[in-house]
Amino acid sequence: MAEYTPKPEHKFTFGLWTVGSRGADPFGQPVRPTRSPAELVYLLGEVGAYGVNFHDNDLIPIDATPAEAEAIKKAFRKALQDTGLVVPMATTNLFSDPIFKDGAFTSNNPKVRAYALQKTMKAIDLGVEFGAKIYVFWGGREGTETDSSKSAVEAIKRMREALNFLCEYVIDQGYELKFALEAKPNEPRGDIYFPTTGHMLAFIETLDHPEMVGVNPEVAHEHMAGLNFMHGVAQAWEAGKLFHIDLNDQYPGRYDQDFRFGSRDIKAAFYLVKFLEDVGYQGPRHFDAHAYRTEDYEGVKEFARGCMRTYLILKEKAERFNQDPEIQALLAEINTTDETLSPYLGKYSRQSAEALKHIPFDRLNLGQKGLLYERLDQLTIDLLLGVR
Numbered sequence: 175m176a177e178y179t180p181k182p183e184h185k186f187t188f189g190l191w192t193v194g195s196r197g198a199d200p201f202g203q204p205v206r207p208t209r210s211p212a213e214l215v216y217l218l219g220e221v222g223a224y225g226v227n228f229h230d231n232d233l234i235p236i237d238a239t240p241a242e243a244e245a246i247k248k249a250f251r252k253a254l255q256d257t258g259l260v261v262p263m264a265t266t267n268l269f270s271d272p273i274f275k276d277g278a279f280t281s282n283n284p285k286v287r288a289y290a291l292q293k294t295m296k297a298i299d300l301g302v303e304f305g306a307k308i309y310v311f312w313g314g315r316e317g318t319e320t321d322s323s324k325s326a327v328e329a330i331k332r333m334r335e336a337l338n339f340l341c342e343y344v345i346d347q348g349y350e351l352k353f354a355l356e357a358k359p360n361e362p363r364g365d366i367y368f369p370t371t372g373h374m375l376a377f378i379e380t381l382d383h384p385e386m387v388g389v390n391p392e393v394a395h396e397h398m399a400g401l402n403f404m405h406g407v408a409q410a411w412e413a414g415k416l417f418h419i420d421l422n423d424q425y426p427g428r429y430d431q432d433f434r435f436g437s438r439d440i441k442a443a444f445y446l447v448k449f450l451e452d453v454g455y456q457g458p459r460h461f462d463a464h465a466y467r468t469e470d471y472e473g474v475k476e477f478a479r480g481c482m483r484t485y486l487i488l489k490e491k492a493e494r495f496n497q498d499p500e501i502q503a504l505l506a507e508i509n510t511t512d513e514t515l516s517p518y519l520g521k522y523s524r525q526s527a528e529a530l531k532h533i534p535f536d537r538l539n540l541g542q543k544g545l546l547y548e549r550l551d552q553l554t555i556d557l558l559l560g561v562r
Contacts, residue, residue, distance in 0.1 A: 177490065180222040180482040187225035187262055187460045188481075190214050190232035192432075193474050197467040205467055206474070211246060212253040217471070219257030221478045225458060226259050227306075229267040230297035236271060247303075254304070262308060262458045263354075263418055264301025266294045269314035269362065279336035280316045280329040280367060291336060295343055302349050308418045308457075309344075310390045311337070312356040317363030329367055334380060341383040354390035354417040359399045361430050370399065371406040375413055388417030392462055393446070394424035394432055397439075404446045411453055419450070421481070422463035432463045434477050436484035444558055447485060448492035459485060494557060501557075504550050 180186050194214050196204035209217070211233050218226055233250060234243045254261070268278035268290055276282060278290035301309060316333065318324060337353065344351050355378065359369035368374050371391045378387045389410045396403040410416040423433040423443065436443040450459075465477035495501055518530040556562035 178483050178486045180224070180486065182224050182258075184482070184486070185224050185262070185456075185458045186222075186482045186485070187227055187458045188218055188223055188478060189460070189462060190226060190228045192462060192464055193217055193478055194232065195464040197465070197469070199467065202467065206469075206471060209471070210249065212249040215250065215253035215257055215259055217475065218478065219253075219259055221475050222482065223259060223478065225262045226254075227261065227263040227265070227458075227460060228301075229265050230293070230300055231267045231270065233300070236267075251304070261301070261304040261306050263310055263460065264297065264304070264306040264308075265310040265312065266297040268293070269312075274315045276323070277313070277316045277329075279313070280324070280332045282324055287332065287336070291339060294340060298340070298344065298349070298351065299347075302347075302351060307350060307352065308354055308390075309351055310354045310356055310418060312358065312390075313366060313368065314358070314362055316368075317360075317366035319364040326367070330377070333367065334377070337387065338382045341381070341386050344386070345383070352417055353387045355387065356390040356392060356395070356420070358392070358395040358430070361398075370396065370401065371410055375410060375415060378415065388415035390418040390420060391416075392420035392422065393435075393443075394422045394430050394462075395420075397424040397426050397442075398428065398430060400426045403442065404449050407446065408449060411449075411455070416455065416457070418457055418460060419455075420460050420462035421446075421485070422461065434463055434465075434484070435461055435481040436488065437480070440488075440558060441555075443484070444488050444491060444554075447488040448495065451489055451492050452496070491557060494562075495554065498553070498557065498562070501550065501553050504546055504553070508546055508550070 190211055194209055194211075196206045196208065198204040211228070215226055234246055238246070253259075268274050273286055273289060274281070276286070279287060281287050281290070298309060313333070316329070341353070344353075355368070355374045357368050357370050357374045358366050360366055368377055371389050374389050378384050378389075381387055391403065391406050391410060393403050396406050407416060407419065421435045422431075423435055423438040424431050425438055431438075461478070461481040463477070463481060465474040469477065518526050518533070553562065
């Protein structure tokens, strides 16, 4: 249907590592051939994406010569020009190479920490070269298998030191760039530092330039820990820190599955889309997901189209929810107002506190009143299942 066709204003983006995934896993070899960065840009242009994001080594192999790097960049730039795709976000791979086996910014080895800073500065330069405005930090190796190995407090200090350094680098270079921190509870490390969006939000306030740093929450990472992703996104939004977002899907308690958006928990996906659209989130909708290992590259295209189509379907469902007379009547009844209590539910004053102590409440009646949530939830299900 035409209304589910992705358009530039939807800001749907994919990483080179997503559509470029060859389908390997810890138990199986790759099932798809390697595609060059330029070829992946053309693939994304074919399915209607708005943008493409990359780790430094997604674009340029870590051991590439200067001549090889220039040739790759030239082909990539031409593909962007041919398709009209943009690069909203970039990041650094600080987890694949063996040097990062004990972390990057939190490694016990100062040479590793210094190399991580060097690699990140060069990667920031690369991202800015292609127009990135957001720079994501996912600390995939910033953690432990045994807490005998390093001090958690020292690791926090090292992470803070690194981010303060890199913020100053961006300022000194005059780059128009913001950082977004991405949380994950575990995998590939047994335990990863700053495991949830809430941990990241608290950490940001301890930095020298907190105004430059926000979060990049990911559906799968929060669902791995059994958390309500939309609630974490709401907290980030309320704090003014929702700089970027990673969309995919995930069964709770499993490894990081990175399923196609909305393919596992359509109800959670609906509430997330509704939240983003209701509050007017203007950032990219980035799909950090992978096609099934069963697929060839035609299947990868179907995967990419499916991510965007599902988001647009849920966007339409959210609009219907907001316009449904019965649903809105129930919400109006549920969210009662009582102007007589307004003076006691806002900012504290001694007078209001003293007066509130003497107001009588019918506790038994309030406790016995039904709240209509079952009816409201079933109406939501009816709407999602297409019978309303």
